[in-house]
Amino acid sequence: MNNEIPSNLLSKIEYLIFDTRKIVYPETSLFFAITGERKDGHDFIPDAYQKGIRYFVTSQNFEVNEALFPDAFFLQVKAVRVTLQLLVALHRATFTYPVIGITGSNGKTIVKEWLYQLLNTDYQIVRSPRSYNSQIGVPISVWQMKAHHTLGIFEAGISKSREMTALAGVIQPTIGILTSIGDAHKEGFVDYKQKILEKLQLFSNCKQLIYCMEDIDQYLDLPTNRHTLFQQNIQLFSWSREKEATLKIIAEVVQQNTTQVSYAYENEVYIVNIPFVDTASVNNAITCICTLLILKIPFEKIQERLLQLQPIEMRMQLNKGIKNCYVINDSYSNDLSSLSIALDYLQMQAGNKKTTIILSDILQSGLTSEVLYSLVAMELEQRNIQRLIGIGETISKMQFVFDKYVPIQEFYESTEQFLEQNFNRHYDAIPFQDEYILIKGARAFEFEHINAYLEQKVHKTVLEINLSAVVQNLKQYQQKLLPTTKLMAMVKAFSYGSGSIEIARLLQFHQIDYLAVAYTDEGVDLRLGDIKVPIMVMNVDEAGFDALVEYNLEPEIYSFSIYHAFHEYLLKQGIVKYPVHIKLNTGMNRLGFEPTEMEAIGKLLAFNNTMQVQSVFSHLVGSESPALDGFTQQQDGLFSQATTVLSQALAYPFLKHIANSSGIFRHSHLQYDMVRLGIGLYGVDSAQEQNLLLQTVATLKTTIAQIRTVKATETVGYNRNGKLNRDSKIATIRIGYADGYNRKLGNGVGKVIIHGKKAPTIGNICMDMAMIDVTDIPNVKEGDSVELFGNQLPIQQVAKWIDTIAYEVMAGISQRVKRVYLEE
Numbered sequence: 001m002n003n004e005i006p007s008n009l010l011s012k013i014e015y016l017i018f019d020t021r022k023i024v025y026p027e028t029s030l031f032f033a034i035t036g037e038r039k040d041g042h043d044f045i046p047d048a049y050q051k052g053i054r055y056f057v058t059s060q061n062f063e064v065n066e067a068l069f070p071d072a073f074f075l076q077v078k079a080v081r082v083t084l085q086l087l088v089a090l091h092r093a094t095f096t097y098p099v100i101g102i103t104g105s106n107g108k109t110i111v112k113e114w115l116y117q118l119l120n121t122d123y124q125i126v127r128s129p130r131s132y133n134s135q136i137g138v139p140i141s142v143w144q145m146k147a148h149h150t151l152g153i154f155e156a157g158i159s160k161s162r163e164m165t166a167l168a169g170v171i172q173p174t175i176g177i178l179t180s181i182g183d184a185h186k187e188g189f190v191d192y193k194q195k196i197l198e199k200l201q202l203f204s205n206c207k208q209l210i211y212c213m214e215d216i217d218q219y220l221d222l223p224t225n226r227h228t229l230f231q232q233n234i235q236l237f238s239w240s241r242e243k244e245a246t247l248k249i250i251a252e253v254v255q256q257n258t259t260q261v262s263y264a265y266e267n268e269v270y271i272v273n274i275p276f277v278d279t280a281s282v283n284n285a286i287t288c289i290c291t292l293l294i295l296k297i298p299f300e301k302i303q304e305r306l307l308q309l310q311p312i313e314m315r316m317q318l319n320k321g322i323k324n325c326y327v328i329n330d331s332y333s334n335d336l337s338s339l340s341i342a343l344d345y346l347q348m349q350a351g352n353k354k355t356t357i358i359l360s361d362i363l364q365s366g367l368t369s370e371v372l373y374s375l376v377a378m379e380l381e382q383r384n385i386q387r388l389i390g391i392g393e394t395i396s397k398m399q400f401v402f403d404k405y406v407p408i409q410e411f412y413e414s415t416e417q418f419l420e421q422n423f424n425r426h427y428d429a430i431p432f433q434d435e436y437i438l439i440k441g442a443r444a445f446e447f448e449h450i451n452a453y454l455e456q457k458v459h460k461t462v463l464e465i466n467l468s469a470v471v472q473n474l475k476q477y478q479q480k481l482l483p484t485t486k487l488m489a490m491v492k493a494f495s496y497g498s499g500s501i502e503i504a505r506l507l508q509f510h511q512i513d514y515l516a517v518a519y520t521d522e523g524v525d526l527r528l529g530d531i532k533v534p535i536m537v538m539n540v541d542e543a544g545f546d547a548l549v550e551y552n553l554e555p556e557i558y559s560f561s562i563y564h565a566f567h568e569y570l571l572k573q574g575i576v577k578y579p580v581h582i583k584l585n586t587g588m589n590r591l592g593f594e595p596t597e598m599e600a601i602g603k604l605l606a607f608n609n610t611m612q613v614q615s616v617f618s619h620l621v622g623s624e625s626p627a628l629d630g631f632t633q634q635q636d637g638l639f640s641q642a643t644t645v646l647s648q649a650l651a652y653p654f655l656k657h658i659a660n661s662s663g664i665f666r667h668s669h670l671q672y673d674m675v676r677l678g679i680g681l682y683g684v685d686s687a688q689e690q691n692l693l694l695q696t697v698a699t700l701k702t703t704i705a706q707i708r709t710v711k712a713t714e715t716v717g718y719n720r721n722g723k724l725n726r727d728s729k730i731a732t733i734r735i736g737y738a739d740g741y742n743r744k745l746g747n748g749v750g751k752v753i754i755h756g757k758k759a760p761t762i763g764n765i766c767m768d769m770a771m772i773d774v775t776d777i778p779n780v781k782e783g784d785s786v787e788l789f790g791n792q793l794p795i796q797q798v799a800k801w802i803d804t805i806a807y808e809v810m811a812g813i814s815q816r817v818k819r820v821y822l823e824e
Helices: 041-050 080-092 108-119 137-142 164-171 192-203 222-229 279-294 299-306 336-350 369-382 393-397 415-423 448-454 467-478 492-496 500-509 520-528 542-550 560-573 595-608 626-649 661-666 795-801 806-811
Strands: 015-017 029-032 055-059 073-077 099-103 125-127 151-155 175-178 208-212 235-240 247-255 258-265 268-274 316-320 326-329 354-360 387-391 408-412 435-440 462-466 486-490 514-517 535-537 554-557 578-583 611-617 655-657 674-677 698-710 728-733 751-754 757-760 770-773 785-789 818-823
Touching: 015 080, 029 041, 029 080, 041 055, 055 080, 073 080, 080 137, 080 164, 099 108, 099 164, 099 192, 108 125, 108 151, 108 279, 108 299, 137 151, 137 164, 164 192, 175 192, 175 279, 208 279, 222 235, 235 279, 247 279, 258 279, 268 279, 268 299, 279 299, 316 336, 326 336, 326 448, 336 354, 336 369, 336 435, 336 500, 369 393, 387 393, 387 415, 393 408, 408 415, 415 448, 435 448, 462 467, 467 486, 467 500, 467 661, 467 674, 467 818, 486 655, 500 514, 500 520, 514 520, 520 535, 520 542, 542 560, 554 560, 560 578, 560 595, 560 611, 595 611, 595 626, 611 626, 611 674, 655 674, 661 674, 785 795, 795 806
Parallel strands: 015 029, 029 055, 055 073, 099 151, 099 175, 125 151, 175 208, 208 235, 235 247, 326 435, 354 387, 354 435, 387 408, 462 818, 486 514, 486 674, 514 535, 535 554, 554 578, 578 611, 611 655
Antiparallel strands: 247 258, 258 268, 316 326, 316 818, 462 698, 698 728, 698 785, 728 770, 751 757, 751 785, 757 770
16 A cells, blocks of 8 residues: 555556446556545445456545555545546646637537537547546546647536636646536526636636627626636637627528628628528537637638538437347547447447447547557457447558457448448348447448448337436435435336336446336346346236246235245245345335234244345335325334334344335435335426426427418318318328327327427327427428427426326337437
C-alpha cells in the first residue's frame, strides 16, 4: 500500500475505470473507488482485482487488507472523485492546442457533433463520447487527449450549483460556447440567472466566448459584467436576431427543407443555407458558424460544409431483426471511444448469444492504420465478438491485424459490395440468424441501407422504449432508499408492454437485486435470455413446477393448497430448502395467507424443510392516495405483526417488503428490507409526486397513410359516426384497436400529436387504421410521424380520456407493434 503516486505510475495508466462491468484492459487501468448515493466503489475492489486491475485510488478510510490484494498499489486520498478530476486536469494542462468547452441546457451534444462534422478535415479532433458531460464523464472524456490531436471539443453539464468549477479545471477551455438555456435541471437552481452564472464558470479562463444575446440579456448584461465574471480579458462573440451583435441575423427564409440565413459580420453581409427548418437546429447551426469564424475558416468552406450537415441520432437503436436476430444501429459516430461504448451495450444486450459487428473504416483518427485497427481488434477480443464484417478499403487492407483476435472475419470494399453478396439471394440463404448485430459505420458508408435489410419488416407503427430513461427512473427511486434496502423490479406482462428480456438485461447490468414476473413461462424466457438475477414468480400452479426448478425460479406461495402441492413435488424430487416467497393478504383480498394463518404456515415451513423463505411480502392497496393513508398504516400494522409471528417460527432471517412504486416515495418509512418497483420504472407516477422527476420511457408512434379532403356533408368511418361541420382535411393513420389503440379513443375523445400540435380522432377506431382531423395543422403530408403517447402527449392523459389507468394503456399495446429500444 502507498500514499504517494510513484513517478512511473502515470506512464503505465491508459484507462481510468470506476465501473467494474466496463474493464477491458486491466493491466493499464486505474480504478477509482467512487462512492455514490447508494453504491460504494470500495465494495467492488475485489471484483476489480479479480479482473486484473492492480492500481486503485481509494478513500483514506478504506482499510486495505494487503493479504487479499498482493502486488496491488493503493493510493489513499481524502476525496476519490476530486482526485480523478485533479489527475485529469494535470493531464489536460500538458496540451497547448485549442479546446472548445460547451455548456447550456439544450443543444450541447448537437453542437459538439456538428462541429466535428464541420472541422474534421482541418483538425485531428478529440471529443466527448456521446453526452459524457457529468462530474465523472468529463474527466473520462478529457483523459482521451493525446499529442497527435490538434483540437478538443468537450461538453459539460451540471444539475446544481457549485458543480461547474471542477469541470472548468478539467476541460480548461480556450474557446467557450454557451448554448440555449432552458428548463433542464431547473430544480437545482434558484432561478435562471443563477443557472446562467453557474454555467458561465466554465469559461472563467477562456479567450473567447460564443453566446446568443436573446438567451442571456434578459437575465445578465454580459459585456458590463465581463471583468467580474471572467479572470482574463475575454472576447465576447455574440449573435442575435434582434440586437446589434458580433454576428447579426438579418433575414431567415424557409425554402422546403432548408433555411436561408442572411447575417452581417465585420461590416459584410453573407448568405448561407442551413439544411434544417426547425428553430433549434437553425440556432445550433448559427452557433457553429460563429465557432468557425473564430477559427478563421473561410466563408466559402463554411457555406459548402453547412450543406453537408447531417441530423444527429443521439441514441443507439435496438430493433428486432430478420431470422431471430437483434440489430443495434449506431451510426451516430464512428471512432474508438464511441465504438467502445457501443460494444459494451452489445455485450450487455446479447448475453450468451452470438455477436457480430459490421464496421466501416474509421476516418480521421490521427493514428496510423495498423495502430488504429490493432486497437479495434483488441476491443473486439475483449468483448468476445465472434464475427467481424469490415467494410471499406482501409479496414480491408488491415484484415491481417484481426487474425488472432476475431474467429470469423469478412471484408468488403464498399457497402454496395456487401449488400450485393449477402442479400441478393434467397431469404433462407442470408447469412445471419440467432445473433446480435452491431452496425457501426461512418456516415459516408450509408449503413442505413444495411440496417434496412436486417431489420424485421413490420408496419410503421412502433413503440419506442428509451432504455436510458429507464435507468434514470431507477436512480430517481434509488435516491429515496437506504443503502441497505434491496430493490425488486417488476417485469411482468412483457414489462408493462416494454419488452421483458431487453428491460431485464438492462436491469441486470445495473445490478438490480430481484426481478418479478407473473407466470412461470415469463421467467423461463428470461432465463433463456441469460438473465441470472433471482426471479420471483407471482402466479404459480402445479403445471409449472418442473420449469420452476429447472430454471431456478422462486415461486410465490400464497395459500395452503399451493404450499402442499409444491411440498409434495419437492419431496418426490428429493429437494430441500428450495427458495420461496410468502404472500400475505393485508387488505387487497386478492392472493395471500391471512395474518391469522402465519403460525400454521410457519410450523409447516419449519418442520418439513423442503422450502426456505427468501422473503415475505404484501401489497399496498392505495399507497398513491392520501385519502387511504390510514388504511396503508393499517396494512403495515398487520404486515408487521404477521412477519413477527413467522420470524418466531423460522430459525433464519428473511426479507420483508410491502412498498410499491408510489409507496417508495409517499411511505418511505415502509422500506423494510426491499421495495418493489413497477410502473414507476417505466415513467408513470401514479402518486403524482411533485418531487419525482420521471422520464418518459415509452413513445407510441405511427405514420400517415393517406390524406383526403372530405366535404362537410359527408361522414368519416363506420356507421357514419364521424360527422363534420365544415370541409375538412382527414388523415388516415396506421394504427387500430388490433394494435392496442383503444376503440374508446375514437370520435374525438382521443387526440394525437402531429408537428407538435394536437389533432382529434374522427369516426370509430378501426381494427388496423384510425382517422384524424388535420384541418387546422399546416403542411401535413403523407408519411409524416404521428405520436399517440410519449414525450409530447403523456400516457396518463390518454388514459384519463377513456377513464382508465396508464397500466392498461401500456400493457395493451399489441405484440405486433414493433418495439424499438433506444440508448442515449
